[in-house]
Amino acid sequence: MLNNKVFKCENIRTMHDTMIRLYEAARLLCGLKTPTEVARLLNLSPQVVNNWERRGISKAGMLDAQEKVGCSAVWLMTGQPPMTVEGNHGTTASNSSNSEQKGDEIASSAATERSTMAVETDAARMSAPQRVRAALHNKGLTAAEIASVAGVGVDTASKWLEGEGPELTLPQAVALQNTYGVNSVWLTKGKGEPGIAIQFADEYRPITITNWRAIPVVGRAQLGDNGHWADLEYPVGHGDGYVDFPSKDPDAYALKCEGDSMRPRIKAGEFVIIEPNQPIEPGDEVLVKSKDGRVMVKEFLYKRGGRTHLISVNDAHKPMAFSDDEIEKIHFVRAICRPSTWRPE
Structure with missing residues (x-):
């Protein structure tokens, strides 16, 4: 179970740096005060949040937090400002915090794209289930739908949506690619782009065999x-x-x-x-x-x-x-x- 104490410095000194930054962003931008509230916002199990406190946030989790909390994924990973991405209108904690937030929100859409790309270049360090989560979690798909496409059990698909569970086989990755348009090589190896860059639409021009x-x-x-x-x-x-x-x-x-x-x-x-x-x-x-x-x-x-x-x-x-x-x-x-x-x- 999560420790639901209000976020305080003495409670998070032993946590991983990325999780310290996530709790700080959740407090300043969303007004959240407990780990349970953060887990609920990110649609995570308490066990996943506990694991993040010890080991750090997964790359897929950073992208998810960027979307739902409003903090920059690059800031979560490195601590390099700005904290927020453009379009975030976080909850006010104090006058000084509010001023800092507004300054951070000046980041342009180009900076947002660069931050996302910086995390995606590290895709090879993610596990295949983490890449599944990064690619499919925000598509509104259910575990049952993914399980039917990939030919796995619902429990396995549920774990994939949490960035956990067994590694994907190539046939499973190809099935997800054919249905949802996510690159099977990126899913299994972390190489290339998440989306399918090439679509096959070659003109049919058969060569007539004579003689x-x-x-x-x-x-x-x-x-x-x-x-x-x-x-x-x-x-x-x-x-x-x-x-x-x-x-x-x-x-x-x-x-x-x-x-x-x-x-x-x-x-x-x-x-x-x-x-x-x-x-x-x-x-x-x-x-x-x-x-x-x-x-x-x-x-x-x-x-x-x-x-x-x-x-x-x-x-x-x-x-x-x-x-x-x-x-x-x-x-x-x-x-x-x-x-x-x-x-x-």
Whole structure:
């Protein structure tokens, strides 16, 4: 319970400096005389006020006091005058106090904005629940409304509104951002601005993909090291069905892949689109057919000393090298297509 003695110097000498200043402002500006009256004005529990007396006022609490008591948040934090912000018309305690108040109230709106910004730059030192309070406490929201949006219990939401309780998860912060427009990164990390600075309203301008045509499936390629070619020997321009794909290469063809050496890049049952007229660069996937009949899809590393070096995406399969006189053809793999893209003739 709070000590409800009237504010006196001997009662507050052991309090945190920020709380001494808050009680002084509450007395001069609002005519409040007890801690309970301050707690009621700020809509706080007695326990929160007791904690502030020992540890100091939270940053969210300073912003709240600035609005409801009329004292500057920067003055609460540092003691640097002026005490009040523009627009405050506090209760008169004495002639001298009244004169001091009027002098403090000369602060301009620019000074008020600077004081608020000075506290916001310290947001990283606040806990996530304190940032929730700073962002949502004055929106007139109930704990039940916040709990429904964030997917938490009402008790947790109530603690957040007091600047206490558990830390927010990212999904909870994003839910609050989507509903109330408060920056989820600021809520969780204290970085950036409290409000959402960027709204996504990009013009929808899709790029039309041209050159679609039916690419004939002419065989199968093994994705393991001991590849084989199952040449279906269809006439030129025909094959075992087609894969719809945009290609400028008039000689493009498709192969159905089997095995796992290129997994997860290429899965068994998928189709690769081959463009034999496309130059090959290191890092490209390629179809390699050796003169002994093996056909495989690998990643081209480099060519040196008359030997072509290849690897698999899957580390379980060792690198390979072929001499020039062992290779019948090596073609560029343009794309990988899902089995659902295949259609019969």
